[in-house]
Amino acid sequence: MEIEISSSIHLMYVSEIQQEMYDSAQRRGTGIAKRSIEYLSKKISEGNAVVATENGEWVGFCYIETWSHGQFVANSGLIVSPKFRERGAATLIKNRVFQLSRDKYPTAKVFGLTTGLAVMKINSDLGYKPVIYSELTQDEEFWNGCKNCVNYEILMKKERKNCLCTAMLFVPDNNKVNGVVSDQPENQYRNEQESNLSV
Template sequence: MTVRLATCEDAVYAKQITDEMESSALSRGCGISKRSPSSIIKKMKEGKAVIALTSKNEWVGFSYIEVWQNREFVSNSGLIVSPAYRKCGIAKAIKEKIFDLSRQRFPNAKVFSITTGLAVMKMNAKLGFETVTFNEITKEKKFWEGCKSCVNYQTLKSKDCKNCFCTAMLFTPENLKTGEN
């Protein structure tokens, strides 16, 4: 198994990735911000995505980052693993790689993740994320508009994007905790 930075050559996996994201959310009965293959390809081309493949180039897993509020925040998003490879440690390897990518590319940004999954919450906690309220992550409207395709969007909207069924988690770099720049 190889977990690496995704490139434009990995665009061939984009539809498979987005189909699995949607299928997985539906089978778990939870909401998800639906992504398009073109948005996944864009992340690959920008060097903002991580992909896992077998030695035979079969798609195994994926995640990407998005930058918000003039680089103040970076989100770790879209973590998905093919059902055939779940419970093998692939999600953890992808999560660590996407977190490292976030820290390398945007070392002064706060990194956040929103999820309904306990496994992701545990991985985040091991990386130093803390559970926070939605008020502590990006206020950028475009981020919250991405939630429109989620089955829980009306709940989020009724709470003025301050509360929903997802849990927000935030990693704050040490220099921001101490006030240094």
């Protein structure tokens, strides 16, 4: 399996990726924000995504988004093709997209919203901590992305203070939350050799 920063050569997979995002959300009954082919294509072309492939087939995908003028970064749309699940691909992809986020936006806080226990575990291993929603970006455009989620009504009834998703946040050492310097470790992938990303 190869895990690469995206480029235009990966556009051939965008339709399959989008369809699997939709199908997966339907099967689980939880929300993955629906994204258009155009939106995903732009992320891929600009190198703001990670694509895993094996023998010419797409294995998995994840992209980065920035909010609040680059103060926050989200790793979004993590998806693994059903054929390649249960092989650790999600962890490797998440590690690589986290590295991409930190390389491009070293001072940004990295956050995510998820209902998946596996993703929570991966995030925790990378140094994310569970937080309340007010610690996340308050960028309206981000929260508008939740409108496609089946749980959007719950989010709005709770005045965007909580929902069924768990909010998780990684704060770089040079950042502070509520005046307290983050004690989170530098992401562990830096201690691993790049060769571990290709298996």
